[in-house]
Amino acid sequence: MSAASPAVPTLSFRDGRTIPQLGYGVFKVDPEVAADVTAQALEAGYRHIDTAKIYGNEEGVGRAIAGSGIAREDLFVTTKLWNDAHAFDDAIAACEASLERLGLDYVDLYLVHWAVPEQGRYVEAWKALIALQERGLVRAIGVSNYPKAQLEEIIEATGVAPAIHQIELHPYFQQRELREVHERHGILTEAWGPLGQGKSDLLENPAVTSVAEAHGVSPAQAVLAWHLAHGIVTIPKSVTPSRIVENLASVDVTLTAEEVAAIDALDRPDGRGGADPATKTA
Numbered sequence: 001m002s003a004a005s006p007a008v009p010t011l012s013f014r015d016g017r018t019i020p021q022l023g024y025g026v027f028k029v030d031p032e033v034a035a036d037v038t039a040q041a042l043e044a045g046y047r048h049i050d051t052a053k054i055y056g057n058e059e060g061v062g063r064a065i066a067g068s069g070i071a072r073e074d075l076f077v078t079t080k081l082w083n084d085a086h087a088f089d090d091a092i093a094a095c096e097a098s099l100e101r102l103g104l105d106y107v108d109l110y111l112v113h114w115a116v117p118e119q120g121r122y123v124e125a126w127k128a129l130i131a132l133q134e135r136g137l138v139r140a141i142g143v144s145n146y147p148k149a150q151l152e153e154i155i156e157a158t159g160v161a162p163a164i165h166q167i168e169l170h171p172y173f174q175q176r177e178l179r180e181v182h183e184r185h186g187i188l189t190e191a192w193g194p195l196g197q198g199k200s201d202l203l204e205n206p207a208v209t210s211v212a213e214a215h216g217v218s219p220a221q222a223v224l225a226w227h228l229a230h231g232i233v234t235i236p237k238s239v240t241p242s243r244i245v246e247n248l249a250s251v252d253v254t255l256t257a258e259e260v261a262a263i264d265a266l267d268r269p270d271g272r273g274g275a276d277p278a279t280k281t282a
């Protein structure tokens with residue numbers, strides 16, 4: 001890490017453990033290049049990496065971590081349980097296999113990747129994560145892509161609320177209802193697709209570009225600064241070296257209340273770009 005690496009703020013889970021608010025996501029990063037780009041991200045100063053079993057690149061992420069020389073306690077690593085392993089024993093084995101691929105004794109955060117309501121095993125998967133935490137294989141446990149009903153059901157069934165909920169979230173799809181539920185239960189909100197995954201004109205939207213111009217930063221940095229201003233954990237992905245650095249530097253951009261409000265106004269009822277967690281099938 002160079003001396004000029006930006007200081008990334010941390011947020012606290014209910015148990016007092018912390019998570020760096022901005023991390024590096026590796027969805028769709030080719031397994032062949034995952035080690036190289038993750039190493040670049042670590043070199044740039046990222047200390048939080050978000051991968052998943054289904055991304056097929058846990059080994060590459062693990063190689064980058066091993067080669068980084070960064071102390072394990074200074075890193076925050078997330079991986080996720082895929083939809084084919086919600087049965088209790090399968091989930092335990094899947095976590096052990098992820099740890100093996102990552103070359104780690106534990107991950108800082110393990111997430112159920114999708115609720116897949118149709119499969120009906122999201123409570124069982126959650127119970128497995130509770131067991132994994134008790135066994136020390138994972139430090140914090142959370143979920144991803146749980147509709148409100150299923151999120152409330154797992155809390156009701158186990159008495160344990162997730163530490164964090166990772167959901168599609170960007171200025172065109174702001175998830176206000178779920179964020180209110182999170183607030184009530186002390187669940188942190190984590191945004192996937194924080195830049196809209198390149199699927200829309202978000203980074204050309206005048207509300208975004210005018211905030212960017214006012215700060216002399218890129219539209220992507222303005223959007224990431226908006227996430228940070230809302231207390232959302234965000235994990236932008238890029239394999240372009242300059243953008244890896246640029247995205248991290250958004251932690252140095254502080255928006256005014258008016259600028260945050262201008263981007264808040266972009267929320268759209270049809271802004272979802274990815275699958276709907278309520279109807280997603282395995």
Ligand code: NAD
Binds near residue numbers: 144218
């Ligand atoms: P993203 O919103 O981070 O968009 C990434 C794309 O934005 C890049 O491929 C690139 O085209 C563009 N981009 C990146 N930096 C840019 C910059 N500075 N300027 C201009 N364009 C830029 O989308 P994502 O990768 O899908 O989401 C981020 C991370 O979230 C993933 O890598 C993954 O770790 C996680 N994720 C989780 C789920 C889930 O189901 N839990 C789903 C998707 C993604």
